[in-house]
Amino acid sequence: NNNNNTIDSQKVIGAQFSHIDLMNNDHSHHRTTSPDRRSINSNNSSSTTPRPSLTFTKSKKWYGGESSSSKNNKKVYDDDDWNDDIDDLVTPISPEKNDKDIQFYPSIDDLKIDDNNIGNLEPSLMAKNEVDNEQEEEEEEDTLYPFLKPNYEDIVRDPYSILTTQVPPLGDTTRYNKIVKALTKQPFELQELKKQSWSGIPNSIRSLVWQVLLGYVATNSSTREQLLNRKRKEYINSMTQLFQNEKDQTIWHQITIDIPRTSPSIKLYSFETTQRSLEKILYLWAIRHPASGYVQGINDLCTPFYQIFLNHYLKDDIEVENFDPKVLPKELINAIEADTYWCLTKVLDTIQDNYIHEQPGIIRQVNELRNLVKRDEPFLAQHFENEGIDFIQFSFRWMNCMLMRELKLPLIIRMWDTYISNFPTGFNQFHVYVCCAFLRRFSDELLDMDFQDMIIFLQDSSKTNDWNEDDVEMMLSEAFVWQSLYENATAHLK
Amino acid sequence: MSNNRKKTILKVIILGDSGVGKTSLMQQFINGKFSQQYKATIGADFLPKDLTIDDKQVTMQIWDTAGQERFQSLGVAFYRGSDCCVLVYDVTNTKSFENVQSWRDEFLIQANIKDPDNFPFVVIGNKIDVEENKRLISSKKAQALCANLGNLPYFETSAKEAVNVEQAFDVVARNALQQEESLEFSDDYTDAVNIHVDGDNYGSCGC
Numbered sequence: 001n002n003n004n005n006t007i008d009s010q011k012v013i014g015a016q017f018s019h020i021d022l023m024n025n026d027h028s029h030h031r032t033t034s035p036d037r038r039s040i041n042s043n044n045s046s047s048t049t050p051r052p053s054l055t056f057t058k059s060k061k062w063y064g065g066e067s068s069s070s071k072n073n074k075k076v077y078d079d080d081d082w083n084d085d086i087d088d089l090v091t092p093i094s095p096e097k098n099d100k101d102i103q104f105y106p107s108i109d110d111l112k113i114d115d116n117n118i119g120n121l122e123p124s125l126m127a128k129n130e131v132d133n134e135q136e137e138e139e140e141e142d143t144l145y146p147f148l149k150p151n152y153e154d155i156v157r158d159p160y161s162i163l164t165t166q167v168p169p170l171g172d173t174t175r176y177n178k179i180v181k182a183l184t185k186q187p188f189e190l191q192e193l194k195k196q197s198w199s200g201i202p203n204s205i206r207s208l209v210w211q212v213l214l215g216y217v218a219t220n221s222s223t224r225e226q227l228l229n230r231k232r233k234e235y236i237n238s239m240t241q242l243f244q245n246e247k248d249q250t251i252w253h254q255i256t257i258d259i260p261r262t263s264p265s266i267k268l269y270s271f272e273t274t275q276r277s278l279e280k281i282l283y284l285w286a287i288r289h290p291a292s293g294y295v296q297g298i299n300d301l302c303t304p305f306y307q308i309f310l311n312h313y314l315k316d317d318i319e320v321e322n323f324d325p326k327v328l329p330k331e332l333i334n335a336i337e338a339d340t341y342w343c344l345t346k347v348l349d350t351i352q353d354n355y356i357h358e359q360p361g362i363i364r365q366v367n368e369l370r371n372l373v374k375r376d377e378p379f380l381a382q383h384f385e386n387e388g389i390d391f392i393q394f395s396f397r398w399m400n401c402m403l404m405r406e407l408k409l410p411l412i413i414r415m416w417d418t419y420i421s422n423f424p425t426g427f428n429q430f431h432v433y434v435c436c437a438f439l440r441r442f443s444d445e446l447l448d449m450d451f452q453d454m455i456i457f458l459q460d461s462s463k464t465n466d467w468n469e470d471d472v473e474m475m476l477s478e479a480f481v482w483q484s485l486y487e488n489a490t491a492h493l494k
Numbered sequence: 495m496s497n498n499r500k501k502t503i504l505k506v507i508i509l510g511d512s513g514v515g516k517t518s519l520m521q522q523f524i525n526g527k528f529s530q531q532y533k534a535t536i537g538a539d540f541l542p543k544d545l546t547i548d549d550k551q552v553t554m555q556i557w558d559t560a561g562q563e564r565f566q567s568l569g570v571a572f573y574r575g576s577d578c579c580v581l582v583y584d585v586t587n588t589k590s591f592e593n594v595q596s597w598r599d600e601f602l603i604q605a606n607i608k609d610p611d612n613f614p615f616v617v618i619g620n621k622i623d624v625e626e627n628k629r630l631i632s633s634k635k636a637q638a639l640c641a642n643l644g645n646l647p648y649f650e651t652s653a654k655e656a657v658n659v660e661q662a663f664d665v666v667a668r669n670a671l672q673q674e675e676s677l678e679f680s681d682d683y684t685d686a687v688n689i690h691v692d693g694d695n696y697g698s699c700g701c
Contacts (some may be wrong), residue, residue, distance in 0.1 A: 396537035
């Protein structure tokens with residue numbers, strides 16, 4: 001690690017990516033320098049068609065062996081799962097076999113991201129005519145994609161590139177500057193970035209900050225592109241592999257009936273391209289997590305990532321909520337999908353017991369909420385009891401969908417700034433305190449209601465229609481205070 | 495005596511596979527509208543409706559549950575104390591029809607129903623607005639199942655076009671009321687029931 005930092009300190013972080021970084025062969029100490037990486041390079045130099053030379057081995061993890069370990073040891077399961085790409089990827093296959101496999105791929109288009117990326121990174125290895133046309137193509141792209149940021153290709157390769165061209169937001173730039181400083185600080189301090197992001201992240205850099213906080217995008221500029229490229233490639237390969245096999249009909253049916261019901265009020269989610277992307281992401285996640293499979297509500301959790309990552313590439317005057325991604329280049333859609341998949345996986349890893357058999361994570365959180373309310377709002381807890389209301393009747397959904405059914409998406413996205421800054425406890429422990437603060441906001445109204453009116457009120461999402469970010473921030477601050485208070489109290493009892 | 499009591503509350507629960515139209519049926523019955531935009535139900539949604547059944551004022555409280563199997567362990571929290579259970583399937587989805595019986599069995603266990611043979615269920619085959627060739631479950635087949643499960647009332651509905659929804663829920667309400675009243679009766683005369691049971695046991699031992 002020290003070694004990495006030394007290399008880093010000589011670079012200007014946030015500067016546009018240089019091809020030299022990737023050509024630099026001194027990667028022997030990074031995990032990316034696995035046999036597969038070398039085999040890609042060697043393939044490229046011998047052939048003008050740089051196909052991915054990787055495939056998935058049918059390891060037991062991939063096909064469901066993980067469920068046995070998951071029940072007893074969640075932590076091990078999570079780590080195992082998160083890292084299993086490495087196990088899968090280090091098994092290179094011969095080019096002959098790869099070529100054969102490609103004939104059976106349902107969509108060759110799915111593989112094109114690799115052509116493109118590798119092509120751009122290593123122009124000398126591209127086919128001659130492609131090189132000749134490169135200049136022309138770039139010029140065409142400007143007019144082809146007028147809605148994309150001019151340097152979107154750099155941003156795809158290295159999300160930090162957003163910092164080089166990004167104009168700081170109008171008005172108060174203090175927060176923006178502080179976050180950018182934390183992002184680029186050498187050596188990088190995660191705690192500092194978490195601290196600066198807790199109170200909200202400007203939309204222009206949100207995608208990058210989320211990905212860094214979740215540990216998806218590396219802060220080390222010498223490995224960042226490679227790691228990212230590798231994750232995206234793995235996603236594409238997994239997807240191709242996945243759809244070669246017969247579908248799990250139960251999971252697939254459930255996903256396909258939920259996709260049209262995902263954020264139906266936002267136009268972005270009514271478009272074919274969006275729906276097919278979400279479908280693939282959810283199906284891959286479900287198949288790779290057999291202990292839970294797909295559970296309704298996970299579709300909701302997918303949307304903030306998809307939307308924010310898409311927004312990352314759009315010019316500031318384009319409204320992401322109404323944008324039809326159909327017009328995007330295929331490789332960009334692939335990158336957005338892959339990033340969404342991996343970041344969703346990161347978050348779900350921290351709440352996986354919410355979705356396994358009998359949903360013990362949710363039951364625990366509902367019990368915690370009940371206990372908190374008993375201590376914080378004893379009158380309300382008593383009123384619930386008198387009226388025969390059980391917490392599970394209204395708060396199950398709060399836990400299962402992370403309050404996404406109770407608040408509008410822009411507010412959820414603001415909330416996730418804080419949750420992701422609290423990663424990996426934001427989506428489980430902290431969330432319970434947020435739910436408690438949420439309930440307390442309506443305490444006075446609820447105390448005047450009977451069973452029927454309370455259930456209707458609690459389930460009615462229109463009660464937050466007039467909420468803005470201030471309301472959310474107040475709720476988050478209150479949750480933070482109570483959490484600090486109780487965590488200290490518990491420590492004291494120990 | 496009953497006039498002095500609080501307004502009668504009938505608790506109704508709607509069960510069935512995901513996507514068969516439970517939320518749409520409830521929305522059609524309560525608000526008289528249909529939308530393509532419902533999100534998938536998580537846990538259970540709740541809607542009440544005031545009704546008059548043969549001059550008697552009642553409030554029907556409907557719990558519209560999530561259809562995905564993963565949520566079934568939640569059942570206890572929502573099933574308890576139900577006066578009628580509506581089993582919904584989609585006439586274009588064979589699996590959802592085949593699952594009607596398991597939804598019933600699951601309900602009887604989780605709701606801890608004392609007298610399963612007499613508990614009121616109503617079966618609804620929804621989405622009859624689809625073209626004839628998309629329909630996979632015939633009326634005959636459905637009626638046979640309902641006969642088999644103890645002559646359960648059966649309705650074919652379209653929540654989308656408001657066909658038969660009122661009629662189905664009218665029977666739901668009447669049967670729920672009957673159930674509610676029979677429960678009140680047995681609550682008042684618990685001792686009598688026990689004596690009856692004891693008598694039976696005594697009789698069988700005597701043989």
